[in-house]
């Protein structure tokens with residue numbers, strides 16, 4: 097008996113101790129919550145501190161100046177305008193800069209004006225834990241556990257009333273939800289792991305995160321599959337703790353929704369936590385497109401365009417520039433009048449950045465291909481153009497060409513449309529699903545898949561009547577400016593449910 101009860105005690109002791117430890121920590125956090133909140137509101141000299149609500153944005157790289165940061169600052173500036181009772185808290189690992197410096201950089205980089213009075217920064221010292229250089233092996237797992245620790249640091253410094261992750265650290269959700277007892281939401285740019293990735297490991301296909309050596313060994317492959325399955329299992333559980341989820345495009349929505357719906361019966365039945373996994377609050381993610389700055393572009397004239405097909409893309413392999421030359425070759429072959437000097441003559445202008453020797457080699461190969469196809473005198477390649485040069489071509493060109501297959505988004509296509517340039521894009525990804533879609537039942541551009549169909553689309557645009565042409569340009573512009581505007585972004589946030597989550 098004694099041995100049995102001793103065994104029972106030993107068995108129960110660790111979970112009891114853990115439980116006690118966590119309960120103490122939760123109490124500690126909540127005692128601290130009140131004090132820290134008061135200190136922050138005092139520092140900001142907030143009037144009516146009782147009414148204030150703290151929204152915490154988890155963005156450890158908030159000073160990076162990329163697309164994700166533009167979304168963050170646009171959202172905060174919007175809340176500062178429309179929600180006087182909200183204090184925006186940014187959790188960042190940029191410990192080498194000050195609040196004033198960050199605000200200044202946001203103004204310089206994005207032209208976004210932030211009011212210091214309702215903005216507070218919490219500086220985190222353990223950001224190195226989410227850097228991929230810290231985790232040479234098991235990077236996904238290491239970074240995820242690191243992010244949980246980072247979130248713990250964040251919560252022990254200040255507990256907000258609502259937590260919004262804007263950088264894709266889903267593993268922080270349970271820490272915030274269950275230790276800081278704070279509701280969670282997120283704006284997701286990119287899924288940490290996708291069901292496609294899992295399928296790839298399952299089918300043992302070599303791919304970029306799945307090196308050839310591993311794919312060739314059955315045992316390693318099984319181990320890797322188990323690792324990914326467990327990772328997916330927990331990722332799904334974490335995402336489901338969110339009360340609302342926003343995503344930046346339909347591509348991301350498809351992936352995040354697949355993760356939310358993902359089930360792994362074996363792992364759930366094996367795992368006691370499977371029982372505790374919350375029924376999802378956010379069953380599907382909502383698309384809230386990031387706003388694009390189209391102010392300059394939308395002023396360009398719609399009439400008097402030159403017969404120029406304009407491509408704007410870095411000379412990277414996935415952009416598929418050779419397909420552009422083949423399509424252009426096709427349209428010149430089908431309509432020889434487009435190659436003859438005169439009013440009908442058409443040119444192809446390819447503009448893009450060249451980052452390195454590989455890009456430069458690709459550009460040489462493109463010139464070579466143009467020579468082989470006999471179209472080199474009709475093609476102009478412009479490398480590393482300046483911003484004004486780019487605007488200049490956007491104000492003159494007729495057609496905007498994009499040939500990338502399965503592009504996640506395609507900001508260049510939005511720019512074409514806002515500038516009044518009629519887009520002709522590959523029929524896939526963002527350009528098909530998000531951007532070049534009918535507006536009020538009428539088309540805003542064209543899609544194609546082969547040199548023949550691209551050539552047909554060019555021909556269609558080049559033979560529009562002047563009236564049809566201006567209508568199409570104007571429709572494309574109105575649509576792009578509207579859909580990717582700040583108002584639309586604001587509407588998406590308003591409808592995401594964050595206000596209900598904060599109050600509920």
Ligand SMILES: *[C@@H]1O[C@H](CO)[C@@H](O)[C@H](O)[C@H]1NC(C)=O
Pocket residue numbers: 163164285286344345348385386504505506
């Ligand atoms: C969404 O985020 C991903 C990752 O940063 C990016 O590649 C994609 O272009 C973004 N989409 C939009 C619509 O900005």
Ligand SMILES: *[C@@H]1O[C@H](CO)[C@@H](O)[C@H](O)[C@H]1NC(C)=O
Pocket residue numbers: 449450451452479480
């Ligand atoms: C384009 O810019 C990159 C770096 O920004 C540079 O390495 C490259 O040499 C430039 N290429 C040309 C043709 O100017």
Ligand SMILES: *[C@@H]1O[C@H](CO)[C@@H](O)[C@H](O)[C@H]1NC(C)=O
Pocket residue numbers: 178583584586587590
């Ligand atoms: C979003 O909600 C705020 C108030 O909560 C309101 O002032 C604003 O006009 C709304 N914006 C849009 C685009 O609906």
